[in-house]
Amino acid sequence: MEDFFFRSFLASIDECSALGMADITDMTANICDSIYKEASNGKIKADETITYMSMRTGRRLLLNAKVCHEKLKRGIVKDSQYANAYLWMMLQPYLSIDALAITMLTPEQIRLMTDMAKGLSGYHFQIRQQTLNRSGCDHKNTESANSIIHINHLII
Numbered sequence: 001m002e003d004f005f006f007r008s009f010l011a012s013i014d015e016c017s018a019l020g021m022a023d024i025t026d027m028t029a030n031i032c033d034s035i036y037k038e039a040s041n042g043k044i045k046a047d048e049t050i051t052y053m054s055m056r057t058g059r060r061l062l063l064n065a066k067v068c069h070e071k072l073k074r075g076i077v078k079d080s081q082y083a084n085a086y087l088w089m090m091l092q093p094y095l096s097i098d099a100l101a102i103t104m105l106t107p108e109q110i111r112l113m114t115d116m117a118k119g120l121s122g123y124h125f126q127i128r129q130q131t132l133n134r135s136g137c138d139h140k141n142t143e144s145a146n147s148i149i150h151i152n153h154l155i156i
Contacts, residue, residue: 006060010067014078054101061093062109069116090116 005024032053039049068086077083093113097105105113 010063013067014071014076014082050100051104054098055104058093058097058101058105058109061096062105062112065090065093065116066112069119073119090120 005027009024035044035049035053038044039046068089071077072083072086072090077086094117102110
């Protein structure tokens with residue numbers, strides 16, 4: 001059920017607000033707590049728990065980044081706040097997936113990570129142009145986009 005809500009969130013990410021995120025966040029926390037409690041009580045093997053949670057986290061981070069990547073690629077960005085959120089969600093796999101989780105990625109997931117990394121610097125210009133062209137947006141709102149260029153050099 002929790003995965004259903006996660007996928008629903010991804011399908012309508014550009015319509016979600018922080019308010020709608022509370023349910024997903026709470027359900028995710030409850031699921032994770034339950035899994036770790038079962039592992040602590042010996043009902044689930046610790047190594048299986050670590051494997052499952054690493055694979056689950058990697059998959060979700062990549063799915064989230066992929067959706068944001070596609071939205072930015074097509075220019076579907078409501079405003080500078082969404083652009084900022086999309087950029088940070090796209091960076092999460094590179095910031096959060098550790099060496100163990102990387103070894104558990106499928107070849108398709110690794111290819112996705114590589115392909116998205118190659119395109120990150122292109123979004124800097126695209127988002128800056130969109131942000132500056134919208135009324136009411138000033139140059140300060142592109143600070144996150146500016147940081148993407150620097151982070152991109154570390155990833156590739």
